[in-house]
Amino acid sequence: MKDGEIISNVRLQGDYFVVKFYAPAISRSARAGQFVHVRIDRGLDRILRRPFSIHDTAPDGTVTVVYKVVGHGTRTLSTLPAGATCDLLGPLGVGFRDVPEEVVPVLVGGGYGAAATYLLTKQLPQRGVFLLGARSAGDVLLTDAYRAANYDVRVATNDGSMGRRGLVTDLLDGVFDEYAGRKLFFYGCGPHPMLMALARILRKRGAAGELSIDHLMCCGVGACFACVVKVKSDTPEGWSYARACTDGPVFDLDDVYVE
Amino acid sequence: MADLTTDLGKLVLKNPVMTASGTFGYGVEYNQYYEISRLGAVVVKGIRMEPSPGNPTPRVAEVTGGMLNAIGLQGPGVEKFLHDDHYMPFLKKSGATVIVNIWGKTQAEYGEVAARLDAESEGIAALEINISCPNVKAGGVAFGTDLKLAAEVVSLVRRSTKLPLITKLSPNVSHIGDFARAVVDAGSDMVSLINTITGMAIDIETRRPRLANRTGGFSGPAVKPIAVRMVYEVAQAVRVPVIGMGGIMNGDDAIEFLLAGASAVAVGTANFVDPYAPLGVIDGINAYLDRHGCASVKEIVGGLRID
Numbered sequence: 001m002k003d004g005e006i007i008s009n010v011r012l013q014g015d016y017f018v019v020k021f022y023a024p025a026i027s028r029s030a031r032a033g034q035f036v037h038v039r040i041d042r043g044l045d046r047i048l049r050r051p052f053s054i055h056d057t058a059p060d061g062t063v064t065v066v067y068k069v070v071g072h073g074t075r076t077l078s079t080l081p082a083g084a085t086c087d088l089l090g091p092l093g094v095g096f097r098d099v100p101e102e103v104v105p106v107l108v109g110g111g112y113g114a115a116a117t118y119l120l121t122k123q124l125p126q127r128g129v130f131l132l133g134a135r136s137a138g139d140v141l142l143t144d145a146y147r148a149a150n151y152d153v154r155v156a157t158n159d160g161s162m163g164r165r166g167l168v169t170d171l172l173d174g175v176f177d178e179y180a181g182r183k184l185f186f187y188g189c190g191p192h193p194m195l196m197a198l199a200r201i202l203r204k205r206g207a208a209g210e211l212s213i214d215h216l217m218c219c220g221v222g223a224c225f226a227c228v229v230k231v232k233s234d235t236p237e238g239w240s241y242a243r244a245c246t247d248g249p250v251f252d253l254d255d256v257y258v259e
Numbered sequence: 260m261a262d263l264t265t266d267l268g269k270l271v272l273k274n275p276v277m278t279a280s281g282t283f284g285y286g287v288e289y290n291q292y293y294e295i296s297r298l299g300a301v302v303v304k305g306i307r308m309e310p311s312p313g314n315p316t317p318r319v320a321e322v323t324g325g326m327l328n329a330i331g332l333q334g335p336g337v338e339k340f341l342h343d344d345h346y347m348p349f350l351k352k353s354g355a356t357v358i359v360n361i362w363g364k365t366q367a368e369y370g371e372v373a374a375r376l377d378a379e380s381e382g383i384a385a386l387e388i389n390i391s392c393p394n395v396k397a398g399g400v401a402f403g404t405d406l407k408l409a410a411e412v413v414s415l416v417r418r419s420t421k422l423p424l425i426t427k428l429s430p431n432v433s434h435i436g437d438f439a440r441a442v443v444d445a446g447s448d449m450v451s452l453i454n455t456i457t458g459m460a461i462d463i464e465t466r467r468p469r470l471a472n473r474t475g476g477f478s479g480p481a482v483k484p485i486a487v488r489m490v491y492e493v494a495q496a497v498r499v500p501v502i503g504m505g506g507i508m509n510g511d512d513a514i515e516f517l518l519a520g521a522s523a524v525a526v527g528t529a530n531f532v533d534p535y536a537p538l539g540v541i542d543g544i545n546a547y548l549d550r551h552g553c554a555s556v557k558e559i560v561g562g563l564r565i566d
Contacts, residue, residue, distance in 0.1 A: 048531060
């Protein structure tokens with residue numbers, strides 16, 4: 001097998017796909033929250049790489065990515081058959097940190113952000129809570145995988161078609177109540193407005209955690225300064241720009257600048 | 260293997276392949292992929308006196324055959340650049356030939372940053388004066404599209420340093436040869452071109468510009484014919500070395516620039532596509548020279564045949 005070879009690339013549901021690459025070096029060292037930067041086709045029409053959170057790795061040298069078809073790159077990727085190869089860089093970026101065994105990990109996902117926290121179920125020996133927010137039942141992903149890892153899984157959908165009607169952040173009160181007296185650590189990944197809402201609530205509660213802030217990326221290695229996000233800083237504005245690709249994508253909750 | 264040694268007046272490079280400022284960070288980012296001292300030179304991202312936050316996001320947009328960027332010269336400022344491990348101290352250790360791209364919001368600031376770098380010039384091979392960034396409100400291209408201002412900035416920098424000076428020209432002018440002559444007359448030892456071409460892209464669903472800055476610099480393989488034409492014009496206009504860039508993805512692209520009259524080339528957007536791109540360009544130049552029986556890369560500079 002060649003490095004970057006696609007082992008399988010199948011529809012998960014709706015516009016969501018799961019692709020498995022053979023990439024032993026990346027598979028060996030990847031940690032939850034890190035990403036691969038994929039050159040999907042070698043033509044000069046669309047030249048930029050696309051970043052994807054690493055969903056899973058396996059001892060057979062594979063790296064799994066869950067993606068939604070949203071534009072040119074992901075549409076092209078969804079057409080590639082097993083046996084095709086992509087050029088992968090990775091694992092890139094700062095991943096999620098481990099917490100001591102007595103701490104309960106609470107993973108908070110929005111949409112396919114759910115994929116980025118899955119490796120934590122393998123990385124951490126303790127079980128935890130997985131909260132997922134999605135638009136509709138058709139956007140609820142990976143709950144079976146988290147259940148199989150013995151996580152306490154709770155779902156909210158905007159239209160109420162699965163789980164509680166509302167936002168993923170509406171599930172937080174219940175967790176704080178039921179796990180009162182336990183030390184919690186939050187891991188968040190999802191759309192920007194969701195992460196900002198999550199940050200506000202966690203701050204108010206004095207909770208600790210990390211957020212994976214996904215952003216429009218270009219080089220992926222820290223050189224171009226395209227993917228910057230605002231982090232707290234002692235500048236007159238109170239913030240400065242940090243690179244999502246190398247300073248993140250995972251940032252400590254305390255460093256995230258909430259507007 | 261041909262001799263790739265490249266002679267840019269006072270500046271001698273081991274090969275003609277440099278990196279384009281703004282596409283290679285400060286060198287350290289790519290050193291994890293290969294030893295950056297293998298390049299002819301590393302041109303770092305623009306440095307001014309003060310730290311700069313850069314533009315709001317989104318800062319890039321992919322377009323057919325390339326990309327738009329409006330990063331806005333985010334940078335650490337000259338003091339941090341000179342002394343923080345991540346920047347100049349790393350570059351000195353790397354053994355790379357380092358060219359520092361400089362800019363300012365005022366003419367005076369160009370002179371100040373040049374003087375500051377001149378005072379601690381150990382490890383710096385040359386300065387590249389950026390009068391062509393299209394994405395900053397003050398400085399940058401404001402100086403590069405006015406003949407008088409361009410000459411004044413270069414002349415001030417010339418008086419502030421003994422380092423070899425490269426002036427990076429903007430393609431957003433009607434007669435780029437005039438700008439090349441003006442900056443050379445003002446004391447620039449050589450010129451580099453092209454910086455990005457001002458462009459725009461619109462999201463038709465939201466009806467908003469795809470860049471927060473509304474416009475940005477267009478780069479990538481699609482701009483190469485414009486860049487080659489401008490390098491050809493500039494090589495006709497001045498007698499100093501010309502550094503050519505604009506859409507170079509491989510060795511064959513680089514050869515076009517050398518034939519048009521460039522003595523060296525820079526790889527820019529291709530770094531984002533493939534971190535190893537500049538090494539591929541060096542290999543491609545070598546292969547071409549071998550195929551054409553050339554003993555030295557100098558043999559093909561300006562080698563365009565016109566009947």
